Amino acid sequence: IPSLFHGEKMIYPPPAVSIRLHANENPYGPSPLARTAMAAAIAGSNRYPWEQTTTLREKIGQQYQLSKDHVLMGAGSSEILGLVASFAALQPGNMISATPTFNLWWTVAQQQGMQVIEVPLTAGKEHDLPAMLSKITPDTRLVYVCNPNNPTGTIVAADRLSSFIIAASQKALVLLDEAYLEYTEEPSLAPLLASNKRLVIAKTFSKIHGMAGARIGYALAHPDLIQQLTALQPWANAGPSAVSVAGALASLDDKDFLLTSKKNNAAVRGYTAEALKAAGLPFIPSYTNFLYYSLQQDKGDFLKALANNNIRVGRIVEEKGKWARISIGTQDDMLAFVTTLRKTFTT
């Protein structure tokens, strides 16, 4: 391990120990503009970044024709998901979510006494919106929709989702997670926030912006709701560091980088999908930077072979059908994955 002490040789970035296809990270980021801005911001890290954070909230607000008062910053969008869970749990009751979905943060709700009502995805691994709506009772405090969905990569079109949110938010708070939306052609549902006071949209710089390690994300919601969520933060908007805020501000302007990330992802995802098809493994068409595929026909060797080749992937998510998720890395990363895939499944 290289020493990071002053005066000694510093190796940065540290040598990669594995090919990381397990966390849906953007392998190309942070963007060139963000890197420069972040390096410059290190010197100012002795000061609290209040003004820069406000500028960032204004800039984010403008992107959605909203104001800074519609924006709450967090150290990653996970902080936002946790805050919303805590807020919803202030009143005893249940929350409704599809399964499987992104559920790390459920423990925040569960620890505070909230019961999670899980609604299975459809056979096509899509959100079953009518079933979710039918599960809402007077005790429902929160309805969560991840669109596109992690881990399945499926999407609900904006018009359908919008009708669902309008109906569901009449009965409970709705939390819409748009972590991967920028990889798709669908618009954000942020315009609903102009009038809807029972909707929170969680967004992140971890995915298309390639800043997962910078830990910066945000909530979009009506200012009244933002105020209530802010009260649950130890210090309003103070999660992200000066360096992360500087990176986020610059990244929003780096349209070339965002477009390139999206295009590269689509191309490499296509290549990976073709390889899965050729190997005879079923997979779900994906709108994201990951693919959900079935290892039903695997004799148990494939995940071991990947691990032996230093390729990190997720575990089996659904035992029935042996569904697993693979993140889309660079072309080289996926070549390594595909090589192991071919060796395992081509006889």
Ligand code: PLP
């Ligand atoms: N939401 C979804 C759907 C995710 O997949 C993730 C992370 O993978 C997150 C939120 C949390 O990401 P972060 O806290 O880095 O913004």
